[in-house]
Amino acid sequence: MMQRTDEPSPAAENTGPLARIxxxxxxxxxxxxxxxxxxxxxxxxxxxxxxxxxxxxxxxxxxxxxxxxxxxxxxxxxxxxxxxxxxxxxxxxxxxxxxxxxxxxxxxxxxxxxxxxxxxxxxxxxxxxxxxxxxxxxxxxxxxxxxxxxxxxxxxxxxxxxxxxxxxxxxxxxxxxxxxxxxxxxxxxxxxxxxxxxxxxxxxxxxxxxxxxxxxxxESMVPDYAASGFVRERSGAILPGIAPSNVYPCQDGEFLIGANQDTVFARLCAAMGQPELASDARYATHSARGAHQAELDAQIGAWTRTLTIAQLEASMIAAGVPAGRLFRPQDMLDDPHFxxxxxxxxxxxxxxxxxxxxxxxxxxxxxxxxxxxxxxxxxxxxxxxxxxxxxxxxxxxxxxxxxxxxx
CATH class of the missing domain: 3.40.50.10540 (Crotonobetainyl-coa:carnitine coa-transferase; domain 1)
Known part of the structure; x- marks a missing residue:
C-alpha cells in the first residue's frame, strides 16, 4: 500500500463538456x-x-x-x-x-x-x-x-x-x-x-x-387512479399483467427473463421446446398472458429448473430473448462486457x-x-x-x- 501524501492522484486530461464551469x-x-x-x-x-x-x-x-x-x-x-x-x-x-x-x-x-x-x-x-x-x-x-x-x-x-x-x-x-x-x-x-x-x-x-x-x-400510477380508481399494490418480483417477466430458478441459482412481447415470447417458447405455447389461447396475446401470469411463470420455472445458469443464458442468447444473470460485484469485475x-x-x-x-x-x-x-x-x-x-x-x-x- 502506498505511503500517505497530501497530493491527489495524477490528474487525467479534462475533456468534459463542463470543463470551464x-x-x-x-x-x-x-x-x-x-x-x-x-x-x-x-x-x-x-x-x-x-x-x-x-x-x-x-x-x-x-x-x-x-x-x-x-x-x-x-x-x-x-x-x-x-x-x-x-x-x-x-x-x-x-x-x-x-x-x-x-x-x-x-x-x-x-x-x-x-x-x-x-x-x-x-x-x-x-x-x-x-x-x-x-x-x-x-x-x-x-x-x-x-x-x-x-x-x-x-x-x-x-x-x-x-x-x-x-x-x-x-x-x-x-x-x-x-x-x-x-x-x-x-x-x-x-x-x-x-x-x-x-x-x-x-x-x-x-x-x-x-x-x-x-x-x-x-409512470402512470397517478393517472391510472385518477382515470379509473386503479391502485397499484406491492407485487414482489413481478409487475401484474406483464408476463413473462420474472426471476426464474435454475439448478445453481436464479436468472431473469423478460419475454412479454408477442414475438419475443414466441422465441422463448421455441427455445423451451414448446412452440405451441405461443399460439395457445391462454398465452397468445399480451393481455392473455397477463391474465394467466402465475401458471405461465410456473411452466417456465419448471423448464429453467432443469438447466444451469450458463445453459439457460446460452439458450436465451441464441434465441434472442432478453435475459441475464443477477450480477454481484465479483461478476462485474470478471465480466468481459464491463x-x-x-x-x-x-x-x-x-x-x-x-x-x-x-x-x-x-x-x-x-x-x-x-x-x-x-x-x-x-x-x-x-x-x-x-x-x-x-x-x-x-x-x-x-x-x-x-x-x-x-x-
Missing amino acids: NVVEMGQLIAGPFCGQLLGDMGADVIKLEAPGHGDPMRGWGSGAQPMWWQVIARNKRCVSCNLRTAEGQALARGLLAKADILIENFRPGTLEKWGMAPDALHTINPGLIIVRVSGYGQTGPYAGRAGFGGIGEAMGGWRAIVGDADRPPARMGVSIGDTLAATYGALGALAALNHRQRTGQGQVVDSALYEAVLQVM AAREAIIDLPHPRLGCVTMQNVFPRLSASPGSVRRSAPDRVGQDNAAVYGEKLGLNAAALADLQARGII
Whole structure:
C-alpha cells in the first residue's frame, strides 16, 4: 500500500463538456454531493465546502472494513473547510460564489437565507449564478420546512408503498434511490439553466424536491387512479399483467427473463421446446398472458429448473430473448462486457493505493467525462490552493482563519 501524501492522484486530461464551469457544493450526505459528483464527472471544477474538523459524514459511510462511499461521491472535487455558521465563513463562501457558475446546496429550506445567502442576495453579487437547491419537500409549500431524507421522499412520492411482497410490509431498494434521483434532476436542471443563461445572461434557482423526483418516475400510477380508481399494490418480483417477466430458478441459482412481447415470447417458447405455447389461447396475446401470469411463470420455472445458469443464458442468447444473470460485484469485475467498455475503473489514490469504482456515465463521443482526481483525504486539504487561487488569501491569512476555527 502506498505511503500517505497530501497530493491527489495524477490528474487525467479534462475533456468534459463542463470543463470551464465552476461549481461550489454545500451541504452533505447524498443528495447535494451526488449532484456535485455528476457535474464533476462531466468536467466541472467542483469545490466542496465542509465544516472544519469532522467534515461530511459521508467520509465514514459504506460497508466493510474500509468504507469507500466517499471515494466515489467526492471524486473530481477539491475540498475546503469553511464554518458557514460564522460571519467570516459566510463571507468566504460569498467570495467563492461571486466567481462561480453553479451553487449546489441540500440544507433545510431557509438555511441559506439565515446565513445571508438568499438567492436574491447571491444574484446581487453574481447575476448569472445558478442555485441548485435539493430538499425533501421543495422550497415552498406547507411541508417545506420539514426535515426530509431520501426514504421519506420515496414514501411520499409513492415508491415505498409498491415495493416488496403483497403479504409483507413495504420494502426498500438497496440503494438511496430517492436521494440520487433528486440529485440527478438537480443536475439536469443545472444544465437546462446553463443553456438559459447562455441566451439571457441570467441565473436562476433549480428547486429539486426528493418526493417530486420520485413522483416523476412513477409512470402512470397517478393517472391510472385518477382515470379509473386503479391502485397499484406491492407485487414482489413481478409487475401484474406483464408476463413473462420474472426471476426464474435454475439448478445453481436464479436468472431473469423478460419475454412479454408477442414475438419475443414466441422465441422463448421455441427455445423451451414448446412452440405451441405461443399460439395457445391462454398465452397468445399480451393481455392473455397477463391474465394467466402465475401458471405461465410456473411452466417456465419448471423448464429453467432443469438447466444451469450458463445453459439457460446460452439458450436465451441464441434465441434472442432478453435475459441475464443477477450480477454481484465479483461478476462485474470478471465480466468481459464491463471490461471492454471500461464500466469499472481503478483510480490511483495516495493513501489507499488504488480504488476500484464505477466509471462516468453517460458516455459522450466528442467531449467525454472522466475521473480525474481521487476524493480528498483530509478535511480542508485544498484550502491553500482554492482560497489562494479564488480569493487571493496567503498562508498567514489562512493560518489566522484556521486558528480561529473559520476554516
